[in-house]
Amino acid sequence: MAGTNLTLRRRQLASRLRELRHATGMTVDQVAQELLCSPAKISRMETGQRGVSQRDVRDLCRIYGVSDDKLVTQLMTLARESRQPGLKQEWGDLGNDAIYVYMDLEAAAVSITELQTAYIPGLFQTEEYARALIRGLLPRIDQELLERRVEARMKRQLLLTQKEPPRYWTFIDEAALLRQVGDASIMTDQLEQVLRLAQAPHVTVQVIPFEVGAYMSADGPFVMFRMKDPAVSEVVYVEMLNRVEYLEKPAELEIYREAVEIIRAAALSPNESIRRIAKAKSDFSAALPRSDHLSPGEQ
Known part of the structure; x- marks a missing residue:
């Protein structure tokens, strides 16, 4: 089996991004407007239906006001691992x-x-x-x-x-x-x-x-x-x-x-x-x- 569990990594990242958005009180539409993308893209990222790029993670952390460098690094790592060959x-x-x-x-x-x-x-x-x-x-x-x-x-x-x-x-x-x-x-x-x-x-x-x-x-x-x-x-x-x-x-x-x-x-x-x-x-x-x-x- 592959050493990195891609499905689990993607779902972990999706769950954490969803929690961060809920903590800000922002809607999917509001985040999509800030990220300059469709609401469907945000929804798919938050349900693990699509991969999330490291750039998306960086921009979402900025939108959500995440200042904890350790958390940002963890999220970036999940994004990278979830997109590796599996x-x-x-x-x-x-x-x-x-x-x-x-x-x-x-x-x-x-x-x-x-x-x-x-x-x-x-x-x-x-x-x-x-x-x-x-x-x-x-x-x-x-x-x-x-x-x-x-x-x-x-x-x-x-x-x-x-x-x-x-x-x-x-x-x-x-x-x-x-x-x-x-x-x-x-x-x-x-x-x-x-x-x-x-x-x-x-x-x-x-x-x-x-x-x-x-x-x-x-x-x-x-x-x-x-x-x-x-x-x-x-x-x-x-x-x-x-x-x-x-x-x-x-x-x-x-x-x-x-x-x-x-x-x-x-x-x-x-x-x-x-x-x-x-x-x-x-x-x-x-x-x-x-x-x-x-x-x-x-x-």
Whole structure:
């Protein structure tokens, strides 16, 4: 991964610039008039939707009356770091710029809470499962692009085994355990990997069984990232068929916090979840040709 987290730097800078403007009581239109730009540019800078040049930072600090040289230097550093080459240069074209934003947030998070309703979470996927899944979702994807995406997904998983991994809590709908992606052998290996990773002390897995019925957010998976920096404390990632959204407004975050608590209470306990996953693995294993069940001495 790139050493500088560009997405986090941009969001940190955006938050600080927004706070400085609020402290002056100035409106977006007033700042735009002083900076000789459109109000839309100010809004995009304050929401992290566009980069901020060091010149913009210098001029905004003048407009806001910032006299603390240390603060100005910190803001200038954030502006410089947020515009450096990042994951796109490191990984090449992955077909969707939203992937780089997601990877940046994931790498910076101290806590990740994820709901997956149809597929095994990306941080748990085996290489063969990931390849079959991406090919199924994007049947016309170029083979070279497919392999780059699979490679990036495998590298992302190092997050869970690094020296200081994030706290990872995932809710997996039972449908994701039973939906066959690839063949029975791929599913057997995949569920074995989920069982293995679930043993890590920083990982919690809860299965949402069919008997729960309808539940909050059953119609849409999401990932909640929590950061160390209080200026960018939480971000929720929501993926749809034709776009993704990153939610940060307090009212939006509160809805997803509520969903997490409701799902946590409705899902099976971690121990019960392990048993349900093991049962699904056993069922897929039973569907394998007999030779796959036998040890080398028995064949």
